[in-house]
Amino acid sequence: MTKKKKLFTREEFEKFRLNSAKGMVADKKLQDDVIDVLVRADKYNWIHQATWMGEPLLNLPQDMFAIQEIIFATKPKYIIEIGVAWGGGLLFHSTLLKAWGGEKVLGIDIYMPDDLKKRIMSHGEVSEKIELINASSIEKNTVEKVEEIIGDCRDVLVILDSHHTHEHVIQELNLYSPLVGEGQYIVCGDTIVDFIPEQEHRDRPWGPGNNPMTALQQFLSENDRFEVDKEIENKLLFTCNPSGFIKCVKNY
Template identity: 45%
Template sequence: MSNPVDDFRNVRRERIGAQGQNSELKRSADAFMHQSIPAGYSYNFEWLGRPIIQYPQDIMAMQELIWTVQPDIIIETGIAHGGTVLFHASMLQLLGGDRKTVSIDIDIREHNRKEIEAHPVFKNVTMLEGSSISLDIVDAVFSLAKGRTNPMVILDSNHTHEHVLREMELYAPLVKKGSYMVVFDTIVELLSEQASADRPWGPGNNPMTAVDAFLKTNDRFVPDTEIDNKLMFSVAPRGYLKCVKDM
């Protein structure tokens, strides 16, 4: 006798696979991305009252990952207005138990810090101010992660190749088989130079080039292409990296 829950999931998996081969749908998704980024589309959304600066598709993908992986600690680089801090904290509180969020930014602006710390889901959050690749910050993160059995790492700070590659090298050892290291804004590689003309990153120097370089020397992680096929448009294509091997 078939199981209707499994049947639904199997049909969904087949549909997602077919989407990855749908060239017309992919062209439409690419067109939306190229039009929506200069329009500032990602700045339109909030999570529990704080700007989250993400595409809804990526927020949905992250909640699926967190619910499936059930990490006991999430380490994220990049805080901005704090929406992702509260998103991760609220998801971990839904999971219950002893779980923690560690959020890092080189400049936590005082008005943002005040709003984040006053939020009702802020408990079990630690914010660290400093460069995510400085040894003192890395040491602090590893200290906070000590004894944790299932960390998840999310990288969304400085988007230059050198910085992101170094973040990946430093924080990848925390991630265990079955969990994820998610690298945001890999989309920069697929955009025009004008899209990042006022930034120190751009085509040829961005998170996607860092991911490609990292994967050449690290076989513990693989891009989760099912997520890419599911979302169709995302700021993190090939950036959802699943850990498939233990250290």
């Protein structure tokens, strides 16, 4: 007689999933291998390979999936993405905001040629949710424009993915964190830079010791409104944002 397979309840499966993720985190060899693969794959620009609605998005699909889970769980009315590049990420966020309700996705980038704007705004109802701000994120006018759009609303998800020096990211964290209310998130992108040795194929003003991770550490040491959500990253295994998913735990 064949043995009847025990089926999980939804609650049991949740516990099983969380425990498995903790196991992955505790597996030092696995974690070391992940960093090794990330460093080696970065030479081939692995993080540039995904697209959304045909437009490149410069992030690991794992991290985009984590953002999808955050958006579903927290239902932000506004999503602010700082650093748009080719627009795939912005279209991804807008697709989800459109599906689950929400007002606008703001895309801020210092460099936005007209053909890029045209492509981003060519996707019907998904594009209608998008507002592009072609300016530096740390300019006073840019922050004022964002404040004008979101008003008093603090159901806001902020994704920082622009210039990855310590100085720039700490300014972004200080300027945009007041817009995020309790229960909502900031995603501080590319904290992984702290773990990746200087790369020869890309000449960048950031690197180990001067990057989003060092800025985030300073921000968290000076600010008690945000905590790192480890549960999100534990299950990702591959992420460019270690400790970079931070949750607002109290309003001003």
